[in-house]
Amino acid sequence: AQSVAQPEDQVNVAEGNPLTVKCTYSVSGNPYLFWYVQYPNRGLQFLLKYITGDNLVKGSYGFEAEFNKSQTSFHLKKPSALVSDSALYFCAVSPPGGYQKVTFGTGTKLQVIP
Amino acid sequence: DGGITQSPKYLFRKEGQNVTLSCEQNLNHDAMYWYRQDPGQGLRLIYYSQIVNDFQKGDIAEGYSVSREKKESFPLTVTSAQKNPTAFYLCASSEFAGTTDTQYFGPGTRLTVL
Numbered sequence: 001a002q003s004v005a006q007p008e009d010q011v012n013v014a015e016g017n018p019l020t021v022k023c024t025y026s027v028s029g030n031p032y033l034f035w036y037v038q039y040p041n042r043g044l045q046f047l048l049k050y051i052t053g054d055n056l057v058k059g060s061y062g063f064e065a066e067f068n069k070s071q072t073s074f075h076l077k078k079p080s081a082l083v084s085d086s087a088l089y090f091c092a093v094s095p096p097g098g099y100q101k102v103t104f105g106t107g108t109k110l111q112v113i114p
Numbered sequence: 115d116g117g118i119t120q121s122p123k124y125l126f127r128k129e130g131q132n133v134t135l136s137c138e139q140n141l142n143h144d145a146m147y148w149y150r151q152d153p154g155q156g157l158r159l160i161y162y163s164q165i166v167n168d169f170q171k172g173d174i175a176e177g178y179s180v181s182r183e184k185k186e187s188f189p190l191t192v193t194s195a196q197k198n199p200t201a202f203y204l205c206a207s208s209e210f211a212g213t214t215d216t217q218y219f220g221p222g223t224r225l226t227v228l
Contacts, residue, residue: 009154032214043118043204043219044157051214090156094213101172102217104149106156 002027004093006105013081014113021076021108023065023091033074034092034102035065044090050074061085081112117141118220120205125225127192127199135190135223137205143218145211146188150174151202151222160203163188164211192225200227 003026013019025031032051036044048059055067065076076089091105118139127133139146145164149157159172163182177196182188188207192199203223208215 034216036219041222041224043120043221044206044217046216046218049214049216096213101159101162102213104157106154 002031002093002095002103004091004103004105006089006091006108008108009106010109010111012111012113015083016080019078019081019085019110019112021089021091021110023074023076023105024072025074025091025093026072027093027095029096032094032096033065033067034094035059035063035074035076036090036092036104038088038090038107040087047076047089081110083112083114086110086112118205118207118218120203120220120223122223123221125223127225127227129227130194132191132193133225135192135203135205135225137188137190137220139186139188139205139207139218139220141207141209141218142185143207143209144185145208145215146182147206147208147217148172148178148180148188148190149204149206151204157204160190162211198227199225201225 005024034049035047038044048057050057050067058064088107090107092102094102121136147162148160161180163169179191205220206217208217
C-alpha cells in the first residue's frame with residue numbers, strides 16, 4: 001500500500017527567506033507525486049506534479065519541488081517566502097499504472113512571518 | 115476552485131437526518147471524487163466515479179451514498195448511518211481517472227451535526 005508522510009505539522013519562516021515543506025513517500029514502482037495548497041475554508045489548488053523526467057519540477061506561484069528517488073522524497077521549496085504563501089500544503093502520491101486512488105498526506109501549515 | 119461548484123457552503127444536520135451535498139463541474143471531466151477532511155487527518159476518499167453511471171467506494175464509504183447520472187454532477191448523501199459526519203467535504207474532478215491526472219477541487223461544504 002502506498003503512503004505519504006509530511007513530518008512537520010507546521011513550518012514557520014520569515015518573509016523573504018527560503019522555505020521548504022517536506023514530503024516523503026512509499027509506493028511500489030515509480031511514483032507520481034503532487035503538491036496542492038489550501039487556503040482557509042477553501043478547496044485545494046494544484047501547485048505542481050512530478051510524472052517523469054527532470055527531477056526539479058517548477059509550478060505555480062514560484063514554487064518548485066525536487067524528486068529524490070533514493071531518499072523517496074519530494075520536498076516543496078520556494079526561494080523567497082511571501083506572507084500570502086501562508087496556507088496548508090498537501091503532498092500526494094499515486095502509483096503507476098491504471099487507476100488507483102491518490103493518497104494525500106496530512107498537510108503542513110506554512111506560516112510566513114512578516 | 116474554478117469550474118467546480120459545491121453547495122451549500124455550510125450545512126447543519128440534525129441527528130437521524132439524511133442530507134445531500136451538491137457537486138457540479140463544467141470542465142467536461144470524466145472522473146469525480148468526494149473527500150472528507152478532518153483536522154490533522156488530511157483528505158480521505160469517500161467515493162469516486164470514473165465515468166457516468168459508475169462509481170466505486172473509497173476508504174470510508176460507510177454511511178455515504180452517491181449517484182452519477184450526469185457527467186457534470188456527483189451528489190453525495192450523508193445518511194443517518196454515518197456516526198460522525200461533522201467535517202469539511204470536498205468534491206474534485208479530473209479529466210480522466212488516471213494516476214497522473216491533476217484533480218481540481220471545489221470550495222467545499224462544511225457539515226455540522228447539531
